[in-house]
Amino acid sequence: MPDTPILLREQQYHQIKAVLARLRIDSAARVVFLVDKDGQEIATQGEVGNLDTTSLASLAAGNVAATGGMAQLIGEKEFPTLSHEGEKESIHISVIGRLLLVIVFDERSSLGLVKLRSKQVSHQISAMIEEISKSDYEDLDSPFAGITDEDIDSLFR
Amino acid sequence: MTFINYASREINCKIVYYGPGLCGKTTNLQYIFDSTAPQSRGKLISLATETDRTLFFDFMPLELGTVRGFKTRFHLYTVPGQVFYDASRKLILKGVDGVVFVADSQEERMDANIESLYNLEENLRTQGYDLMKIPYVLQLNKRDLSNIISVADLTAELQRKGEPVVEAVAATGQGVFDTLKAVAKQVLTELRKG
Numbered sequence: 001m002p003d004t005p006i007l008l009r010e011q012q013y014h015q016i017k018a019v020l021a022r023l024r025i026d027s028a029a030r031v032v033f034l035v036d037k038d039g040q041e042i043a044t045q046g047e048v049g050n051l052d053t054t055s056l057a058s059l060a061a062g063n064v065a066a067t068g069g070m071a072q073l074i075g076e077k078e079f080p081t082l083s084h085e086g087e088k089e090s091i092h093i094s095v096i097g098r099l100l101l102v103i104v105f106d107e108r109s110s111l112g113l114v115k116l117r118s119k120q121v122s123h124q125i126s127a128m129i130e131e132i133s134k135s136d137y138e139d140l141d142s143p144f145a146g147i148t149d150e151d152i153d154s155l156f157r
Numbered sequence: 158m159t160f161i162n163y164a165s166r167e168i169n170c171k172i173v174y175y176g177p178g179l180c181g182k183t184t185n186l187q188y189i190f191d192s193t194a195p196q197s198r199g200k201l202i203s204l205a206t207e208t209d210r211t212l213f214f215d216f217m218p219l220e221l222g223t224v225r226g227f228k229t230r231f232h233l234y235t236v237p238g239q240v241f242y243d244a245s246r247k248l249i250l251k252g253v254d255g256v257v258f259v260a261d262s263q264e265e266r267m268d269a270n271i272e273s274l275y276n277l278e279e280n281l282r283t284q285g286y287d288l289m290k291i292p293y294v295l296q297l298n299k300r301d302l303s304n305i306i307s308v309a310d311l312t313a314e315l316q317r318k319g320e321p322v323v324e325a326v327a328a329t330g331q332g333v334f335d336t337l338k339a340v341a342k343q344v345l346t347e348l349r350k351g
Contacts (some may be wrong), residue, residue, distance in 0.1 A: 006161045013164035038252025039216075039232065040160040042167050054218045058232065062204070062213060065248040099195045144168075144348035147224060152345050155221040155229060156338045 003040060004133070012132055013043060019124055020045035028109035029115035030089070034104040035060055042099065051104075051144055060102045068095075070104070081118075083111055094118045096125050159254055159348060167228045170344050171252055174335075175277045176259035178210070181298040184327040184336035185259060186215050186233055189337065192330060193219060211237040214249050221341065231341060238273065247280045255292035255335055255344040257279075260315055261306040267314070274315060280344035284290050292343030293320045295334045301326045316328070 008016075016034060024032045024046050028099035033053065039061035044053050068078045082093040091105045092114045101122065103114050160169045175181040183203065190201040197220045204213035215235040222229060237247040249257075258268045258277060276287045297311050312322050321339040325332025 005161065008160075008162045008164065011166040013162060036160065038171060038254075040171075040252075042160070042162075052200055052233075055202050055216065056220075057215045060204065062216075063249070064212065065246070065251065069244050070246060078242070143343065144225070144227075147345060147349050151224050152342050155224065156334070 006040070006042070006132065008132065012128070015110040016043045016125075016128060017045060019121060019128070021039050023103075023117055023121050024041065027103060027105065027114045029103045029105040029114060030108075033057060033104075035062075035093075035100045035102055036102060037064065037098050047108055048105070056102070056104075060100055061093075064093060064095060064100055072087075081115070083115075085111065090114075093116060095123060097129050099125065099129055101125060160343075161227075162239075165228075166226055167230060168224075168233060168293060169230045170224045170254040170341075170348075172255045172257065172340055172343040172344070173249055173253045174233065174235040174257045174259055175246075175273065176238055176298075177261060177266060177273040180238060180259045180261040180266070180270075180273075181325075182235035182238060183209075184217050184297075185210055185257070185298075185301065185325075185333050185336070186217050186235055188327055188330045188333045189219065189233065190217055192334075194337075197221075211235055212242075213237065218306070224345070230343070231337075231338075231344075237341070240272070241258055243265045243276065243280070246276070247283060248274050250284050250350065253281075253286065253291070254347070255294075255340040256288075256313070257294045257296055257340050259296045259298050259325075262299045262306050262311060263302055265308055267306060270311075270315060274317075278317075283327050289318050292340055292347055293318070294336055294343070295320050295322045296325050296327075296332065297322060298327050298332075299327045300324045300331070301329070 033044045034042040039058035041057035041131045057072040071079050080095050082089050084091045092103045103117055105114050176182050192218045199218040201351050202216045219231045235247055238250045281288050323332045323336045327333055
């Protein structure tokens with residue numbers, strides 16, 4: 001079955017940002033992202049600069065989906081981590097439930113350190129995701145509950 | 158799968174353009190990209206072969222504007238149309254909020270349209286979706302060519318559930334935004350239902 005939509009409260013968003021900020025410092029990374037498996041960027045921390053984070057999120061998800069497809073063909077459930085090492089910049093991706101933790105790092109860090117720190121934080125992120133999925137959102141006003149045809153049409157003018 | 162962020166007041170939805178090889182899915186995205194202000198869209202990412210055939214997907218984020226204080230962003234994807242890329246097509250449908258089926262109006266592509274539509278229904282099912290229930294638009298592309306089937310015949314053969322049917326010439330932009338609007342409207346209407 002398709003996953004349920006992710007609804008992120010303000011407080012949960014700031015909690016996630018705080019965990020990512022800590023992880024970025026501990027792993028000496030350039031940028032740390034949390035992305036869902038469908039390619040939606042959830043939170044980002046670090047030296048984003050001109051980095052196109054939306055495209056990176058989508059490609060990271062495509063990458064994990066493609067390698068996950070390969071894993072299943074050879075009888076594995078999935079490949080829980082992926083690393084791509086470049087001359088100066090590298091990327092490490094860990095699959096945490098329905099989310100992906102993406103770390104972009106350069107020569108200030110190392111793959112070993114990034115792997116270690118992302119593993120250490122994965123339980124914490126996992127618990128946060130569970131809490132988000134379990135939350136009762138009935139008190140949250142959907143911004144779209146009262147949307148009119150006029151509102152929708154206005155987007156295309 | 159819709160993602161609503163109450164902190165940054167953003168809503169993101171995923172729309173997938175589906176259809177047989179060379180029907181014009183990438184051309185739809187390319188036209189949207191070329192005719193949208195740079196501040197409203199991100200890069201158009203194309204994972205294509207050296208001969209410009211889509212290998213994995215094309216991707217483009219598009220910001221439509223603000224509804225009730227929430228920034229509304231659509232992530233537009235295409236699938237590779239060639240039959241043997243089926244594993245990739247399945248992956249791209251994950252988390253989809255709305256689908257555009259781009260049909261090639263040329264007579265000789267009718268079988269390819271039918272096969273691709275059947276493949277869409279099948280692949281949606283394996284991801285847990287039902288074509289009859291998701292936001293969906295049928296685009297009849299390449300209406301400028303001479304060897305085309307009539308709109309009535311194409312509609313009779315390809316329309317599944319009374320979905321909007323849009324005539325298009327994606328290369329010149331005719332019908333491209335009408336198609337996007339028709340699917341986006343259905344996606345946002347679904348959100349209203351909650």
